[in-house]
Amino acid sequence: MSVQRTSRRTMVAVGAVVLVAAAAAAVYWVTRPWANDEEIAKLQALADDLDDYYDANPPVAGWRIAAIAVEPPGIAITLELPAERVAVMETLPAMNRLMIAGALCPEKTDPLYTALGRFSLEIRPRSGGEPVLQNADCRNVRGVAAPE
Incomplete structure (x- = not known):
């Protein structure tokens, strides 16, 4: 049972990291200058x-x-x-x-x-x-x- 909880927690943590990374990439894409x-x-x-x-x-x-x-x-x-x-x-x-x-x-x-x-x-x-x-x-x- 503790294996399942660890696995779920790990999956939630990985999902949160991916979500934060995707949000950061989206913010960069929208706010980046059109030319340097x-x-x-x-x-x-x-x-x-x-x-x-x-x-x-x-x-x-x-x-x-x-x-x-x-x-x-x-x-x-x-x-x-x-x-x-x-x-x-x-x-x-x-x-x-x-x-x-x-x-x-x-x-x-x-x-x-x-x-x-x-x-x-x-x-x-x-x-x-x-x-x-x-x-x-x-x-x-x-x-x-x-x-x-």
Whole structure:
């Protein structure tokens, strides 16, 4: 009988340790930073390069790059669109709306995609500061596989 109690106590203790370890891992996973300081510095340098890229390759007349920011999950480019054009664009099929924002993505061969590593480059269309159309993940739009 004492063997069973020891066995049950051992099982309860092991179960408690596993539960505490799982809880600690879950807390770490939820609270861990999305990028370390070195990665954020690298992304900021890429964002600066993108600013130069869009100076040399400006968007369509009337469209404006409002911001290029480093934020989860990578680099976000805010594209400001004129309201009168958005009304027409919103009547297009979903794939066409995606391609509108995606047209601002650097070409598939651009070394930027390699430099991004595991991070993304996203075009976020806005009009009057409000989200419109749909965001475009440049890797998906250009068919560039993310590194493994």
